[in-house]
Amino acid sequence: MSEGPGYTAQELMVAVASREIRDGDLVFVGMRLPILAYAVARNAHAPTARGLFEVGLMRDQPASGFLGTMGDPPNVAGALWATRMSNVMALMAQGLVDLGFIGGAEVDRFGNLNTSYVGDPARPKVKLPGSGGGADIAILSRRWVTLMAHERRRLVEKASFVTSPGYGDGTPGWRKRNGLLGGGPVAIITTLAVLRFPEGGGEAYLASVHAGHTADEVLANTGWDLKVAGDVGETPAPTDAELASIRRFDPGGFWTRG
Amino acid sequence: MAQAIERFVPDGATVALGVALEPLIPFAAGHEMIRRHRRDLELVGPISDALFDQLIGAGCVRRVTAAWAGNVSEGLGHCYRRACEQGVPRPLEVHDHSNFSVSLALWAAAWNVPTLPTRTLLGSDILRTNPDLSADGGLVNVAAVRPDVAIVHVQRADGLGRAHAWGPLGISEEAGLAADRVVVTCEELVDAGVTLSDPNRILFPETKVVAVVHEPGGAHPSPVQGCFKRDHPFYRDYARRSRSAEGFEEWLGEWVHGVADRASYLKKVDLEAVRIKQHRPSAPANFADE
Numbered sequence: 215m216s217e218g219p220g221y222t223a224q225e226l227m228v229a230v231a232s233r234e235i236r237d238g239d240l241v242f243v244g245m246r247l248p249i250l251a252y253a254v255a256r257n258a259h260a261p262t263a264r265g266l267f268e269v270g271l272m273r274d275q276p277a278s279g280f281l282g283t284m285g286d287p288p289n290v291a292g293a294l295w296a297t298r299m300s301n302v303m304a305l306m307a308q309g310l311v312d313l314g315f316i317g318g319a320e321v322d323r324f325g326n327l328n329t330s331y332v333g334d335p336a337r338p339k340v341k342l343p344g345s346g347g348g349a350d351i352a353i354l355s356r357r358w359v360t361l362m363a364h365e366r367r368r369l370v371e372k373a374s375f376v377t378s379p380g381y382g383d384g385t386p387g388w389r390k391r392n393g394l395l396g397g398g399p400v401a402i403i404t405t406l407a408v409l410r411f412p413e414g415g416g417e418a419y420l421a422s423v424h425a426g427h428t429a430d431e432v433l434a435n436t437g438w439d440l441k442v443a444g445d446v447g448e449t450p451a452p453t454d455a456e457l458a459s460i461r462r463f464d465p466g467g468f469w470t471r472g
Numbered sequence: 473m474a475q476a477i478e479r480f481v482p483d484g485a486t487v488a489l490g491v492a493l494e495p496l497i498p499f500a501a502g503h504e505m506i507r508r509h510r511r512d513l514e515l516v517g518p519i520s521d522a523l524f525d526q527l528i529g530a531g532c533v534r535r536v537t538a539a540w541a542g543n544v545s546e547g548l549g550h551c552y553r554r555a556c557e558q559g560v561p562r563p564l565e566v567h568d569h570s571n572f573s574v575s576l577a578l579w580a581a582a583w584n585v586p587t588l589p590t591r592t593l594l595g596s597d598i599l600r601t602n603p604d605l606s607a608d609g610g611l612v613n614v615a616a617v618r619p620d621v622a623i624v625h626v627q628r629a630d631g632l633g634r635a636h637a638w639g640p641l642g643i644s645e646e647a648g649l650a651a652d653r654v655v656v657t658c659e660e661l662v663d664a665g666v667t668l669s670d671p672n673r674i675l676f677p678e679t680k681v682v683a684v685v686h687e688p689g690g691a692h693p694s695p696v697q698g699c700f701k702r703d704h705p706f707y708r709d710y711a712r713r714s715r716s717a718e719g720f721e722e723w724l725g726e727w728v729h730g731v732a733d734r735a736s737y738l739k740k741v742d743l744e745a746v747r748i749k750q751h752r753p754s755a756p757a758n759f760a761d762e
Contacts, residue, residue: 245544268518268571269493270640282545282704283521283695285494290639290697291752298641299493299518300579303572307591330568335601341556341566343542343549346519349570349596379595393594393610468704 219425221452223405224470225460226424227361228254229452230403231315234359239263239312240305242351246469247361248315249281254459266311268347270297276463306354309395314351314358320373321360323417323438325380325399327352328373335375345377352378357400364404370437381415389415407432408449409440417441422449473690473733476655476683477504480621484534486514488578488622491647494521494544495639495697498625498657500690500734506530507728516578516619518571518643521694522710525549528564529720530728535565537604537617539574545704546711551720560717568598573605573614575643580616581650587613621682622651625691626675627698629658633681634667634674638754639697641675648676659699661686670757689738692746701746 219226224247231251235241237260243252244267252265253276265273267284272295279288290296305311319342320328329348333339351358362368380399382388389398402409402418410421419441423429425448433440452460464470481487487505490497502523505513512534515524519540527533528541529551542549555564569577572592580588589611599605604615624644626637635656637644648654654676661684667674693703714720731737 267640268642269495270642282702282707283494285492285640285695286702287639287695287697287748290495293640296638296640298645299571299643300575300646303575303592307572330598330601338556341553343519343547343552344538344540344568345570345596345598346540347571349598350572350592353592353594353596376595376597382595389595393591395591 219451221457222471223424225457226449226452227403227405228460228470229456230408230449231359231361232258232456234401235260235263235313237262240266240310242266242306242311242314242347242355243284244315244317244347244351245284246317249284250460250463250469251315252276253463254456257459258455264294266302266305268299268302270299270302271295280463280465280468282468303350306350309354309356311355312357314355316348316351316358316360316378318360318362318378320368320370321362321402322370322373324382324384325402325411325418326373326376326382327360327378327380328375330377331375333374348378352380353394353396355396357397359401359403360399361403364406364432364435366435366437369404369435381411384417386414386416406435419443420446422447424449425451473500473504473657473685473687476685477501477508480653480655480682481505481510483510484512485620486516486618488516488619488647488651490517490520490523491622491624491642491644492637492640493519493642494702495695496625496637496691497521497523497694498623498690499523499692499694500687501623501655501657502527503728503737505532506724516574516617516647518574519544522549522707525551525714526724528552528555529561529714530724531561533564535567537567537569537574539569539571543707543711545707550711550714554717567602567604569602570598573612575646576614577604577617578643578646578650580614581618582646585616587615589613617650619647619651621653621655622647623655623657624648624675625657625696627658627696628660628662628666629656629684630662630664630667631684632664633678633684634664635676635681636667636670636673637675638673644675648680651680653682654680655683655685656681657685657687657690659688659696669759672757687734689743690734692738692741692743699748700743701748703746
C-alpha cells in the first residue's frame, strides 16, 4: 500500500487506464490491470463499450466473478461471442479495434515495448515470456496504452528488443512508412506517473505525476532525459465510485493490492 | 493415456498443446510425456499457461514455437528462463510468434500453402529472430507450421473422435486441421447420439482424430467451462516452487513422477474447490430436415 492517499498505485493505474476507454470503443482488453480498467469504464463513463479477448471472446458487461485470466469461466458466461482467435484478430486486422492494452517489461522513449529478450536473443540475460497478442495490438489497434512499474531498468533509452513497436526510431511518419496499420501508443501509465505522446506520435513526455510523488523522482527513475509538459500536474485520484468498482472486481486485491 | 502418448508422441515429434489458450490445457497428456521421458519435442501453441514450462524443465523439449510461454496469472516461466538463459536442463531453440502469427502458421499448414501474408508483425524484431517470418512488400509472410500431433482437451467426445468443446476456442481448429493427427482427451465420454445431435459443435473432422482418452480432470489446473474453474493457487504454488531448478525437481517429483496417472494426481487435489456446480445450458438447436 502506498502511504496516505487511501488507494494503491495499482488502483490509481486502473482508474487512469479506465479513463482511456471512450464510450462506444471496441477495446482489446488483454490481461491483469486492464481487465479491471474495462470493468471500471463500463460501470462509469463507457456503458456501451465492448471488450474483445484474444482467447476468442467479446463481452459487453464485465464478468461478474474474479478473473485470474481472460479465459476464466466467469468471462465466458454471458459473453456476446465465443469464437476462435482468428475471428477476433480479423476485427483488429480491419482496423476496427479502437483501443488496446499491452503489458511490458521494457519501454523506450518512442513507446517501443520489449516483452521478449533482455540482452542478446541468442544468449539472453533474461528471457521474457514473449509477445502473446501484444505485437498484434501494437501494430493493428487504432491506439494503445501500456502499464508498468516505473523503474529505470524498465523505462529505457532504447528497448533492447522491439517486440511491440511504438513509434520506431521516432522520426515523423515511421509507422506509416513501415506499413503499420494502427495509430500507435497514446500513454504509458506507471506506478509514479502518466506519460503521453504528442498527437501523431513521437517521443513520450511527462503529463502528470501521481499524488505523493514528484517530477524529480519520475525523472530520476526514467532511463532517458524525459521531456516534461509545461502544464504537468497531479494525476487525478481515483474517485470513490472508481475505487468501489475496482474493489468489487478484485475483491481479494490479487491484482491491485499484491 | 499412456498408450496414446506412447503411440502418437514419439521422440522428436512436433506437438501442438494448449491451443485454446488459458482454458482446456491438456496437462494430463503433458505429464504423461514427462513420465515417458519424451525428448527433442517441438512444442507449438499460442500462449502456454505453465505446461510448456513444465515440459521444458523436464528436459523434453528442443524447440518452442509460440507467442508466449510463462504462467499467465503469475508471470515469468522459470524453467523457460533457465533453458534460454543457461541451457538448463538443456538448450532450447525459440521461434517467437505473436498470437495472430502462430494462428496463421497453422492455417497455412491447414490449407497446404507454404506461407500466409499478414499485416501484423511489421516493425517488430520478432521478424529478425524467427526464420519462419519474413517481410516483403509491406506484408509479413508467415511460414506454415505443421504439427505431427495436436492434443486437445474438451468437455465431451464420443469414442469415434467427435469432440465437442465450448467457450472460447483460441487456435484449436487450425491446430487440429494443420496436424497430421489429433489426440482428444475429454471430461465426459458420450454416445455418438450426443455429439451428432450438434454437428456444428464438433471441433475436428473425425478423420484426423486417432485417439480419444477419457480423462476427467485432465486439464487441471486450467479451467474447463461448465466443469472446473482455474485453480489459481495451484499456479501460484508452481510459480513459487519452480523458481529454482531444485524446487522444480521437487515439484515434478510430487506432481508428475510421484503419481502413476491422472487419477492418482487428482486424489491429491481439492477438486471440489474448483468444481463448477451450477448449470447454464444453451438452448437446443433444431436440426430437423422435414
